[in-house]
Amino acid sequence: MAAEAERARAERVAANLAAVRRRVAAACAAAGRAEDEVTLVAVTKTYPASDVRILTKLGIMDVGENRDQEAAAKAAECADLPLIWHFVGQLQTNKARSVVRYADVVHSVDRVRLARELGLRARAAGRELRCLVQVNLDPESAAGVLGPRGGADPRDVLAVADAIHAEEGLAVGGVMAVAPRGGDPAEAFDRLAAVAAQVRARYPQATAVSAGMSGDLEAAIERGATHLRIGAALLGDRAANVG
Numbered sequence: 001m002a003a004e005a006e007r008a009r010a011e012r013v014a015a016n017l018a019a020v021r022r023r024v025a026a027a028c029a030a031a032g033r034a035e036d037e038v039t040l041v042a043v044t045k046t047y048p049a050s051d052v053r054i055l056t057k058l059g060i061m062d063v064g065e066n067r068d069q070e071a072a073a074k075a076a077e078c079a080d081l082p083l084i085w086h087f088v089g090q091l092q093t094n095k096a097r098s099v100v101r102y103a104d105v106v107h108s109v110d111r112v113r114l115a116r117e118l119g120l121r122a123r124a125a126g127r128e129l130r131c132l133v134q135v136n137l138d139p140e141s142a143a144g145v146l147g148p149r150g151g152a153d154p155r156d157v158l159a160v161a162d163a164i165h166a167e168e169g170l171a172v173g174g175v176m177a178v179a180p181r182g183g184d185p186a187e188a189f190d191r192l193a194a195v196a197a198q199v200r201a202r203y204p205q206a207t208a209v210s211a212g213m214s215g216d217l218e219a220a221i222e223r224g225a226t227h228l229r230i231g232a233a234l235l236g237d238r239a240a241n242v243g
């Protein structure tokens, strides 16, 4: 990229980040929470490694991706940076071997079999991973039918947490969810908070509540989110980012 375009991009991302930080600060103030309770995970999917570098210069070290192939390549390109890689997308069991090589946190563990496979592959790679149980908050797709966005039925979450805990190399980190499209995110995040409390009662160190995206971060902070997964508000609308 030409130096001028690079500078313009860095300025754009810096302005976006400042706006997101203002939203986070306002939501934390409204909820009576400290800002340092909330970690911003920049979801960089569809955006290049050069944007990851821009983000690190602005102090963002937590980076999220939702597809293994893209994530693996980007992590390799950024191997010189002290990043924490978060895998946030639906994960096929056969991708576990690749994901454990670069991911530090997997937000989308939603079934016992996936926990077992991640454990096996993490040990083989000599890596340790923090795993969150993804909770399906969409009642339309509950009762065993995997929703379009994945996630364990709330009734199965403890079993998945137990399966993570049973694997040497994996630690139960908490829970994650995506608010159902079209619903009230505050109501959905309330249900997530209840599930998070159940998991924490059994695994006190499992304090992470990964909730809140560009459109609903305020509701998530109000309902106790510790990790926000923010893409579009930082890097731009992905629909306009073809290629």
Ligand SMILES: *Cc1c(COP(=O)(O)O)cnc(C)c1O
Binding pocket: 043, 045, 066, 088, 089, 178, 213, 214, 215, 229, 230, 231, 232, 233
């Ligand atoms: C893309 C994605 C995000 C970020 O969404 P934005 O609306 O761009 O902030 C968060 N979580 C998951 C699981 C995603 O796939």
